[in-house]
Amino acid sequence: xxxxxxxxxxxxxxxxxxxxxxxxxxxxxxxxxxxxxxxxxxxxxxxxxxxxxxxxxxxxxxxxxxxxxxxxxxxxxxxxxxxxxxxxxxxxxxxxxxxxxxxxxxxxxxxxxxxxxxxxxxxxxxxxxxxxxxxxxxxxxxxxxxxxxxxxxxxxxxxxxxxxxxxxxxxxxxxxxxxxxxxxxxxxxxxxxxxxxxxxxxxxxxxxxxxxxxxxxxxxxxxxxxxxxxxxxxxxxxxxxxxxxxxxxxxxxxxxxxxxxxxxxxxxxxxxxxxxxxxxxxxxxxxxxxxxxxxxxxxxxxxxxxxxxxxxxxxxxxxxxxxxxxxx
Amino acid sequence: xxxxxxxxxxxxxxxxxxxxxxxxxxxxxxxxxxxxxxxxxxxxxxxxxxxxxxxxxxxxxxxxxxxxxxxxxxxxxxxxxxxxxxxxxxxxxxxxxxxxxxxxxxxxxxxxxxxxxxxxxxxxxxxxxxxxxxxxxxxxxxxxxxxxxxxxxxxxxxxxxxxxxxxxxxxxxxxxxxxxxxxxxxxxxxxxxxxxxxxxxxxxxxxxxxxxxxxxxxxxxxxxxxxxxxxxxxxxxxxxxxxxxxxxxxxxxxxxxxxxxxxxxxxxxxxxxxxxxxxxxxxxxxxxxxxxxxxxxxxxxxxxxxxxxxxxxxxxxxxxxxxxxxxxxxxxxxxxxxxxxxxxxxxxxxxxxxxxxxxxxxxxxxxxxxxxxxxxxxxxxxxxxxxxxxxxxxxxxxxxxxxxxxxxxxxxxxxxxxxxxxxxxxxxxxxxxxxxxxxxxxxxxxxxxxxxxxxxxxxxxxxxxxxxxxxxxxxxxxxxxxxxxxxxxxxxxxxxxxxxxxxxxxxxxxxxxxxxxxxxxxxxxxxxxxxxxxxxx
Numbered sequence: 044x045x046x047x048x049x050x051x052x053x054x055x056x057x058x059x060x061x062x063x064x065x066x067x068x069x070x071x072x073x074x075x076x077x078x079x080x081x082x083x084x085x086x087x088x089x090x091x092x093x094x095x096x097x098x099x100x101x102x103x104x105x106x107x108x109x110x111x112x113x114x115x116x117x118x119x120x121x122x123x124x125x126x127x128x129x130x131x132x133x134x135x136x137x138x139x140x141x142x143x144x145x146x147x148x149x150x151x152x153x154x155x156x157x158x159x160x161x162x163x164x165x166x167x168x169x170x171x172x173x174x175x176x177x178x179x180x181x182x183x184x185x186x187x188x189x190x191x192x193x194x195x196x197x198x199x200x201x202x203x204x205x206x207x208x209x210x211x212x213x214x215x216x217x218x219x220x221x222x223x224x225x226x227x228x229x230x231x232x233x234x235x236x237x238x239x240x241x242x243x244x245x246x247x248x249x250x251x252x253x254x255x256x257x258x259x260x261x262x263x264x265x266x267x268x269x270x271x272x273x274x275x276x277x278x279x280x281x282x283x284x285x286x287x288x289x290x291x292x293x294x295x296x297x298x299x300x301x302x303x304x305x306x307x308x309x310x311x312x313x314x315x316x317x318x319x320x321x322x323x324x325x326x327x328x329x330x331x332x333x334x335x336x337x338x339x340x341x342x343x344x345x346x347x348x349x350x351x352x353x354x355x356x357x358x359x360x361x362x363x364x365x366x367x368x369x370x371x
Numbered sequence: 372x373x374x375x376x377x378x379x380x381x382x383x384x385x386x387x388x389x390x391x392x393x394x395x396x397x398x399x400x401x402x403x404x405x406x407x408x409x410x411x412x413x414x415x416x417x418x419x420x421x422x423x424x425x426x427x428x429x430x431x432x433x434x435x436x437x438x439x440x441x442x443x444x445x446x447x448x449x450x451x452x453x454x455x456x457x458x459x460x461x462x463x464x465x466x467x468x469x470x471x472x473x474x475x476x477x478x479x480x481x482x483x484x485x486x487x488x489x490x491x492x493x494x495x496x497x498x499x500x501x502x503x504x505x506x507x508x509x510x511x512x513x514x515x516x517x518x519x520x521x522x523x524x525x526x527x528x529x530x531x532x533x534x535x536x537x538x539x540x541x542x543x544x545x546x547x548x549x550x551x552x553x554x555x556x557x558x559x560x561x562x563x564x565x566x567x568x569x570x571x572x573x574x575x576x577x578x579x580x581x582x583x584x585x586x587x588x589x590x591x592x593x594x595x596x597x598x599x600x601x602x603x604x605x606x607x608x609x610x611x612x613x614x615x616x617x618x619x620x621x622x623x624x625x626x627x628x629x630x631x632x633x634x635x636x637x638x639x640x641x642x643x644x645x646x647x648x649x650x651x652x653x654x655x656x657x658x659x660x661x662x663x664x665x666x667x668x669x670x671x672x673x674x675x676x677x678x679x680x681x682x683x684x685x686x687x688x689x690x691x692x693x694x695x696x697x698x699x700x701x702x703x704x705x706x707x708x709x710x711x712x713x714x715x716x717x718x719x720x721x722x723x724x725x726x727x728x729x730x731x732x733x734x735x736x737x738x739x740x741x742x743x744x745x746x747x748x749x750x751x752x753x754x755x756x757x758x759x760x761x762x763x764x765x766x767x768x769x770x771x772x773x774x775x776x777x778x779x780x781x782x783x784x785x786x787x788x789x790x791x792x793x794x795x796x797x798x799x800x801x802x803x804x805x806x807x808x809x810x811x812x813x814x815x816x817x818x819x820x821x822x823x824x825x826x827x828x829x830x831x832x833x834x835x836x837x838x839x840x841x842x843x844x845x846x847x848x849x850x851x852x853x854x855x856x857x858x859x860x861x862x863x864x865x866x867x868x869x870x871x872x873x874x875x876x877x878x879x880x881x882x883x884x885x886x887x888x889x890x891x892x893x894x895x896x897x898x899x900x901x902x903x904x905x906x907x908x
Contacts, residue, residue: 198634
């Protein structure tokens with residue numbers, strides 16, 4: 044409920060922000076040889092000749108019908124574009140995050156348990172390298188090594204190799220759809236396209252997860268209940284995993300949520316490098332062409348996603364930590 | 372599930388998942404019949420007459436629709452296929468006769484649209500009516516050839532159409548061979564038209580409703596376009612390539628990697644540096660052709676001081692580091708438009724090089740003469756959309772101008788904003804590019820130097836003698852008066868070089884890199900790819 048005012052705010056702010064952007068949509072789309080008259084016609088066709096409040100009311104009215112307008116850069120409806128591109132971004136981000144989790148959490152735990160050891164230093168080096176390497180650099184480097192030099196990875200041409208056709212669209216997630224269609228060849232092809240971009244994202248998102256895991260594990264390990272558990276003669280693994288890690292998970296989950304929503308919008312560069320038909324590159328292309336509708340649609344979709352994600356994380360807290368349920 | 376079964380089923384699944392990465396035979400065959408093209412951006416509309424169709428959209432339209440007539444091809448000395456500006460042949464028309472007041476076109480009797488409907492004069496009229504009525508760019512382009520009224524297009528019989536001329540205009544016939552007057556399936560379009568959209572623009576945006584050599588079978592905006600050959604095409608020799616896959620790959624580095632690894636067949640918008648390196652390595656076939664009637668230039672706003680003084684403009688023209696720009700920015704991939712010999716006679720041609728070269732002493736002297744011995748301050752603007760060339764170019768110009776005391780601040784204008792800024796006509800000093808489809812000197816000058824002050828007259832240059840030359844040449848061309856035409860063309864070229872409201876730098880190249888087994892690239896005035904001639908062996 045508390046999220047509704049913020050959504051309304053997002054609608055207003057995104058509308059106003061796109062209007063104050065420099066650049067004139069009509070000039071851009073009237074083509075290179077536009078006369079002032081042609082310009083005026085395009086402006087009228089796009090509804091840009093109306094005063095701002097009227098444009099806004101129209102936008103809100105369309106919004107209540109689920110109509111986000113048309114993208115001028117792709118020529119499609121914004122809703123259609125977003126529903127076709129969001130799964131591509133989400134699939135990439137989820138796999139990337141999963142990879143990051145698989146590496147970062149064990150690394151963080153081990154670094155905390157063996158503080159000061161080589162693994163702690165490794166954790167520090169990996170985390171520092173992860174944040175300091177720009178995503179496009181990691182991406183291009185991976186493409187250069189694994190595609191260009193070694194030829195292990197398929198061409199960086201988006202979600203599927205040119206000669207595969209997409210399985211029937213059910214979820215929009217290629218991995219899921221190809222499993223549903225029992226098309227193992229496509230599954231394999233989609234997976235192999237996914238590995239490099241997902242790895243690129245994982246390298247980037249490793250750092251915050253590993254550091255938070257380490258920090259919260261350190262706090263948990265030095266707390267009284269862990270000392271008690273140790274003193275009671277429980278096995279070290281039980282102490283670390285059941286007692287310390289479960290308590291250390293809350294901040295990790297919070298970070299995870301933040302990293303996910305951040306990645307979803309911020310993986311533009313990865314999408315550009317791998318020609319991934321995702322939502323980030325869509326928004327940036329629209330922004331360059333001062334194409335308002337997709338930008339507004341993107342901001343709105345991201346806001347809604349963020350709200351849902353926060354809700355999911357709040358609910359997850361309750362599952363992990365019963366105390367949260369009691370106090371609220 | 373017992374253990375044996377479990378092992379069997381997981382084993383099978385693992386085998387299926389780890390199938391080797393070779394193509395199945397069907398895929399291998401598809402690969403040999405398919406041409407894979409990679410480029411930076413894709414179409415936003417499949418119809419050239421749509422609202423705001425972008426340049427990649429022109430390519431889709433060019434290959435999926437026929438026009439009444441088209442240009443012949445000729446082979447240049449280096450083997451490049453180049454369109455013949457002055458030789459036209461029938462495309463949908465099997466025969467055409469141009470008279471003094473009208474032209475008559477006989478349509479091919481066996482031509483059909485993609486859905487099998489025959490092409491009739493009714494379709495031609497509907498399409499031409501549409502092009503002069505929808506407004507915006509298509510209507511504007513038609514008007515460049517004095518084609519403005521639906522009454523000009525007359526159905527004589529089912530397979531004959533007559534086009535009446537409004538006035539004598541040399542550009543009327545060539546204008547029928549540009550991309551815009553595509554012949555559409557009128558019945559199919561009408562079926563999909565609505566009261567708000569009588570010309571079915573929404574339908575043709577997503578679907579190809581024509582009878583051209585290719586049809587779009589799949590289009591994922593921003594990702595790919597897949598074309599398939601029209602097996603019943605009769606307007607020319609049957610294309611050799613069955614399928615064209617056009618993939619959008621935003622990163623230039625990856626486009627090059629795809630080409631070098633052999634996963635893509637053609638790329639034509641790689642940065643100059645990559646092209647120069649590819650050319651040197653010799654692994655791929657590279658064709659470079661100068662843009663017809665296209666020039667990158669330094670423009671100056673002649674309505675405001677200090678650039679209202681021709682001496683200042685000449686000083687700038689002597690201070691441009693032409694050769695450095697050619698070497699460091701373009702890697703030699705452009706045709707110089709400067710440094711003609713001092714005694715060279717003006718030709719009846721455009722573009723042609725001017726006589727300025729880099730001479731700092733002369734520049735300084737001219738600037739002092741103009742009353743700016745200590746120089747002045749100004750801004751130098753460029754379009755960020757083409758930053759790859761514009762940015763280093765402007766830095767070199769900035770450095771060079773500083774030597775004669777002109778201090779410039781570089782102003783980077785985002786692509787979306789560039790045309791708005793040009794339209795305001797307030798930028799004092801800038802670099803830009805202009806190129807026209809119709810390759811005639813007077814056409815170029817009408818846009819760029821005439822007092823009608825179009826968007827492309829970016830210097831706001833107005834001069835009655837210039838207008839007289841341009842109009843004289845246009846009238847002489849229509850009347851077929853070669854002597855007057857030659858005199859007037861030389862007149863406006865000389866004047867443009869004497870007053871230098873803009874300083875031509877070079878004619879850019881259109882660079883196409885292909886696999887060695889791909890041939891048949893043709894250079895067209897629109898500079899996009901014509902799929903019909905490509906052969907992959």
